[in-house]
Amino acid sequence: MDLEELMSSQAGGDGQSPKKDSPLRSLQKDLDFYKESIKEVAIEIVAEGLSAYPIFIAHQHEVSVGELILDRNELGTQWTIQASTLEEFVEIGLIKPERKKAFEATYKKPEDYMCLFVIVPEGANFVFYPY
Numbered sequence: 001m002d003l004e005e006l007m008s009s010q011a012g013g014d015g016q017s018p019k020k021d022s023p024l025r026s027l028q029k030d031l032d033f034y035k036e037s038i039k040e041v042a043i044e045i046v047a048e049g050l051s052a053y054p055i056f057i058a059h060q061h062e063v064s065v066g067e068l069i070l071d072r073n074e075l076g077t078q079w080t081i082q083a084s085t086l087e088e089f090v091e092i093g094l095i096k097p098e099r100k101k102a103f104e105a106t107y108k109k110p111e112d113y114m115c116l117f118v119i120v121p122e123g124a125n126f127v128f129y130p131y
Contacts, residue, residue, distance in 0.1 A: 023120055026078040027058055031129055034070050034081060035114070039131045041069055041083050042110040053086035053103075054110050055126075059119040065092065084117075 031038075038056055045054040057066050058079050066084030070077075086103060089095040094117075095103055107115060113128040 023060065023078075024118070027118065030072075030077045030079040031058075031114070031116075033077065035129075035131045037070060038081060038114050039111075042114060045083065045085065046110055051085035051087055052110075053107055053115070055084045055086060055089060055115050055117055057082040057084060057117045057119065061119070063119065065089075065094070065117075089117075 042054040042056075045051055055066070056069075057063055058081055060072070060079060063080075063082060066082035066088065068080065069083045070081040072078055072080045086095065086100065086107075090097055090100055108128045113130050116127045116129055118125055118127050
């Protein structure tokens with residue numbers, strides 16, 4: 001799923017924007033600001049052999065997964081980004097071990113796309129966003 005699809009699924013049933021602007025619009029703005037830093041961390045995770053599957057958690061609340069890399073309070077933005085890996089997601093149960101291969105098959109190249117686990121009040125979803 002890409003960010004545009006996720007935004008339209010957050011819109012009203014007719015695909016039009018809901019009365020309240022989606023928080024994902026602010027995420028898109030923040031990601032454009034963060035993208036170079038996120039790409040650098042993704043390449044570092046792969047190069048250091050930590051994982052071939054970096055995952056970045058985008059949230060606006062407290063999250064205990066991954067390591068904080070971009071703090072919205074420090075940067076004056078609306079979204080905080082934490083870095084994690086597929087292995088950590090499996091270890092803590094966010095991805096079931098039997099779904100690991102399916103996730104790997106749909107994962108996009110970390111040099112071209114950031115893999116985001118976006119947490120909003122309505123739930124959470126994986127999104128691949130191009131740098």
